[in-house]
Amino acid sequence: MAEHPELLPYGIIREDLFRPLSRAGRKWWFTVAVCFLLVLAGLAAWGVQLRDGLGVTGLNRPVFWGLYIVDFVFWIGISHAGTLISAILRLTDAAWRKPVTRAAEAITLFALMIGGLFPIIHLGRAWFFYWLIPYPNARLMWPNFRSPLVWDLTAIVTYVTGSAIYLYLPLIPDMAQLGAHNKPWRRKLYRALSLGWTGSDREWHALEMAMKLNAVIILAVAISVHTVVAWDFSMSIAPTWHSSIFGPYFVVGAIFSGIGALIIVMATLRHTLHLENYLIKRHFDNMSKLMLTMSLLWFYFTMSEHITIWYGNEPKEMAVFGQRTRGDYAFWFWTMVVVNFVIPVILLGIKKLRSIKTAVIASVGVLIGMWLERYLIVIPTLVTPRLASATSFYSPSWVELMITVATFAAMIMLYLLFARLFPIIAVWEYKPHSPEEED
Amino acid sequence: MERRNFFKILSTASAGALATGCGTDTDKLIPLLVPEQDLIPGVEYWHPSVCTSCSSGCGVVARVMDGERIIERSTEGKTEKLRQRLAAVKKLEGNPLDQVSGGRLCARGQAGVQALYNPDRLRGPLKRSGVRGEATFQPISWKEAIAEAADQLMKVKNEGADRIALVTGTVSSTRSLALRGFAKAIGAPEPLVCSVASHAAERKAAEIALAWQGLPFYDIANARHILSVGADFLGGWVSPVNYARQFGAFRQARTEIRGYLAHAESRLSITAAAADQWLPLKPGSEAQFLGAVGRILLELNLAPKAATLPPPVLAAFQALDLASFIAATGIEERKLRAAVEQLGRSEGPLVLAGASTIHTNSVDAIVASHYINMMLGTIGTPGGMQAPPKSAIDPLTAVKFSESLAQARAIILDEANPLYTAPKAAHVRESLMKAGFVLSFATTLDDSAAWADIILPAHHALEGELAVAPATAAHLSLAMGGSFVQPLYDTQSVPATLAAIASVMKVTFQPATAKEIAEPLLPKDLTWETVVREGGFHVEAAALVTPAARTKKAPKAAAPLRAVSFSAAKFEGDGPFLLQPYLSPQHHEGASANLPWLQECPDPASSAVWSLPVEIDPVTAQRLGIATGDNVKLESASGSITAPAYIHPGAVPGVLSMAIGGGHQHFGRFASGRGVNPLEILALAYEPATGDLATGATRVRLTRVGPGKDLIQYSAHDKEERPHGHR
Amino acid sequence: MATGNPVKPHRWGMVIDLDRCTGCEACVVACHAENNIGMSDPEEAARGRVNHWIRVDRYYEGEFPDVKVKYQPVLCQHCDEAPCEPVCPVNATYHNPEGLNVQVYNRCVGTFYCANNCPYTVRSFNWFDPKWPEPMQLQHNPDVSIRPGGVMEKCTFCIQKIKRVEEQAHAGSRPVADGEVQPACVQSCPAEAMVFGDLNDPDSKVSRFAGDGRATKLMEELGTKPKVIYLEKAR
């Protein structure tokens, strides 16, 4: 195992990283097929919901937001893997970032595509989702710019666009190389996507500039997106939602879960695509440290959020607090604290225990924990409204569960397809700078 | 109300605007059928009518506008669907001119439209096609059906007309009068009232104590301090709308006076909830409670008119064993004495007693209450208890109908559902099975109609002419409705059906019309046309001037018995609990359980929708490990029912209350097979003076069955504040 | 009778006297009868989806035998500072010039945000297209639109009745008289616990009650400025 993949001959690197594009094992096909079926099932469930109405969910009065919103916040959170991590690393020019960035950026785009669907899925009349879009129309009907949902839509659309560009730009040089691919349809695809890249200095210069600029912008967008997602809650006056730290709290949570997702993806790629030479222990070590930091930050925010509620002792907020810590949701609340804080701190904080395996274990826990966190923010508040008489309950229906499962399947499927179409590690980044060294 | 202000009031208080240019406000009340072609879309017409969902007889106005329905028409074997335009009732509101409703309605009254447009209404006459009780029917023409009914009745009549039993409900109307007339014409006995809300005990008590015929009228609005006993007068008692109106005024209509209500009842009813003080009685101890009240008033010298009491009555109050009476009520002596003192010291006291739950001693209790009013001097005074006015249509009285039913060879059911309202122990099923012929006038197939041989479906009250005499009112009155929407289906009004049967049977019978009843009673200044337009009339006694009205005397009452006794209530069977079926505001006797609006109207006590639970006190529940929503089994000597439990913070320990309304075997899609009927397992105990079924006299056992899913609560939370605070 | 100022717009409000209210729920059914609210069925009810635009909250205090019951009818409070309004992304719920919190059914896309942000939990949602088995549709009030599935709804203060009365008054070139507008719940209430009228008219009944010593508003501390005024139970 090489400590420095940069030192490998470029030819071998290219060989190693382009290989997965041409060969697909049975396992790949099988997984893609299973995921595809699950996605179809999810679409069917959505179809049922569109046909019959939102009544097929477990929502009721006053639990008007449920799994879909939980999933929405979760996926948007995951999307922070890519942009934030890759942008931070790119801007700080951290040398070890090279094999990590594209894997992360792909997560971002797919998680956003999936997350962005949920606000539409959860609409009572999903077919009218475009009424939220501000576009000139003959009836002079504009959306309500005071509504956080409109900010949300704006932010997410910006973020999707930005992260697509962000993923796309570094792909250009690689696709130019792949333009000589043996399969004609692929040749066509790569050539078209590479936009006639020739590799001239001027082009390199422009690309570098564009990527730097994009990194700065996307960083700001990413932070604002999850802040706006948080504002969906904190701009309302529902007990415990109306919190000023929700913005940063959500951003931290998002990065936290994003790192978790990235570690899992990296470990999987390393194992299945035999990238042991590229995704080395150092990468996992660094990611683990990042995750540890986020875990501590997350705990800090969670604690300050809850301790202020507890100390304030405002009855309506305490009702929700009680539900979370002592009531119907206590088991899940304390599970969340364990998997988001206790386990990562032990596994990743103690140097002896830190390994790729423990990083993956901690990451899986963090993903579960962060999903639970969103559940525990959305549901207990809604089941415990201000007027006690309206107290309710919530359990998701099969439709909601199916759609949730389908989105995980969609993520895996999209990722697998992506990894077969594009090199998951930016090959050109390893390219020696003098043209003679090539081949 | 000033009659000349009538239209003005109606236009502001109840009716909306006519579209401009469509005439004057007076056009709004059109007492005649509006031909479809004259219906202007968007224009509303208001027609007076009357609610028949209970015996209160609230006058209503119906908002009629154009509507559309799909009908099927068969021509030459081909059925086609057609759109039909017709006058449709959009809403019912109280008739502001009606002295009972005063423009207001209860939940059941509001839901009356859903009975009119109930999808399960019978479309036309039916004849039984399978085994009796299986509820399989085939359509039959009116002509055939009438012929067959007449034929069957003729057969029985020839055997002995006394074996024809006519069973009816509590509403005193032209319909019940027709039934009575028909019975007389064919020589059958008086129709039998089958109901747990006939208020026979209240009538009997008024007769015993005061020689009054009918239900006393309580002038709640002008009282200052009311002690009510056993009568859920805001919920399921004699006239909920009228008494709730008065209650509102009693509380807040006077500038300096706010009425104070103390309420003694063995259930935390909505009246108890509204009261300033609730005295939770042990079931059946109303007589003892009132005995104690009278005695304490006498002791405290707070009975200014004690001298007017008949000496034996006074003696009885003085002789009673106060300590044991107080003990019987289950109320702390200190509290009871304080409540009585408060009553006695009030400038406007009133005692209002009734039997929302009927016990074997209910008449005793109510008689005692009348004597207390007598000693307080509140009889016939403003804010006191008023003598019932003469009734335009005399009510039928309850007797032990199940015994007559058992003898019957032919049974005619109208506005009654004995299979539902009578306990299993009354063997109504067996009687229906045994009878040679069962005829029903049901509008929807109900539990009893399912046993009929012939069903001749009646119009809904809004589809035909009808006049109702309210169960209680300050003045002689009649609420009326004309036929202003065309009948939806092939139905007929009951008087017309009876007349048709009579004519085939060749007996002379002509049902009395509202006009025939009303005209002799009208004072000079009131014309029949006005009465029709206004939806009825009321006349103060002094205004009853026409000779015809004077000659139509109330039936002579026997001289009052002038006695009082404080017998203890008797309970049947064994078991540590008492079952207390009650009349809820939304379901009353269960005859509107097929209306979705009432099914989804939360029960005021448990907030149950589409279900009705047994109310269990928290201590008992804890002892037996029962939680809200668990299924529990109630077992009496005559059967058992399984129902969901509701742990009621205000339930009286040892008393299991349950609203009537569930457990219909047949009653359309919204009620059939839904819940259970607490009346089913009652013992066959009667209030001896009236022959009324004692609904509160059954002992039961209670066991937990297990968790259940039958209780659906609109709002499960009972407490305003939730726990979890830490200071 | 008060004469509203024809120039100044009306500001509709309601007073509910808890000392009169008996918890009889007539108002609940009356609202259904007036407003074409979709019916529930037992299955939907068990899922917590009964639609009532007005409900009677009931709470128990104390222990037997000193149990007290509190009934409080709760409908949309038509908040002057309605938290449901700014959050709606499509302006489907907004404040009209007469101070009503109006709901534009055709415009609502069903984001639920308004309902989450209503502290009184008075908004209800059409989980499915409503169904009325033939011939129940005959009862439908033609003045009130039928809401399809996917749309939020709530108490409108019976705006259709307000409009009718206003049109009638306008046609007669006279002001709307106090008490002339009677929303269905107000109209039906047997205890006459509810009063409706113009808060801009200082002589109207509601205005006079609003100054009563027993007058309170529900969760006033949230700054929502409700236009439903409760008169506390007198002790």
Ligand SMILES: Nc1nc2c(c(=O)[nH]1)N[C@H]1C(S)=C(S)[C@@H](COP(=O)(O)OP(=O)(O)OC[C@H]3O[C@@H](n4cnc5c(=O)[nH]c(N)nc54)[C@H](O)[C@@H]3O)O[C@H]1N2
């Ligand atoms: N057959 C027939 N034709 C008619 C009439 C008729 O009665 N019958 N009436 C005539 C009259 S009076 C009129 S005013 C016109 C009206 O004609 P249109 O202006 O076409 O009105 P609608 O049919 O209501 O359709 C408007 C569209 O806007 C959409 N919409 C709603 N909200 C928004 C939004 O925020 N943004 C965008 N972009 N779209 C939105 C709706 O879904 C719908 O598709 O029709 C005229 N033509």
Ligand SMILES: Nc1nc2c(c(=O)[nH]1)N[C@H]1C(S)=C(S)[C@@H](COP(=O)(O)OP(=O)(O)OC[C@H]3O[C@@H](n4cnc5c(=O)[nH]c(N)nc54)[C@H](O)[C@@H]3O)O[C@H]1N2
């Ligand atoms: N749910 C819903 N409601 C809507 C709309 C919607 O899209 N959805 N659209 C809205 C819009 S944009 C509009 S413009 C309105 C239209 O609403 P309305 O103005 O009510 O239009 P119409 O339904 O065409 O009704 C016009 C009436 O005029 C009558 N009429 C026809 N010719 C004449 C004539 O020469 N003289 C007289 N005196 N009467 C005549 C017709 O018979 C009919 O009864 O509806 C509005 N309401």
Ligand code: SF4
């Ligand atoms: S009290 Fe009786 S008559 Fe009056 S509206 Fe209610 S059900 Fe009808």
Ligand code: SF4
């Ligand atoms: S109708 Fe009136 S008395 Fe009955 S619950 Fe409603 S507000 Fe209270």
Ligand code: SF4
């Ligand atoms: S009560 Fe709720 S729905 Fe009504 S205006 Fe206030 S916030 Fe909006």
Ligand code: SF4
């Ligand atoms: S549910 Fe409808 S009214 Fe409410 S915020 Fe969403 S779009 Fe607006």
Ligand code: SF4
């Ligand atoms: S004002 Fe109208 S819409 Fe509002 S609760 Fe009352 S009846 Fe329903």
Ligand SMILES: [Mo]
């Ligand atoms: Mo239009």
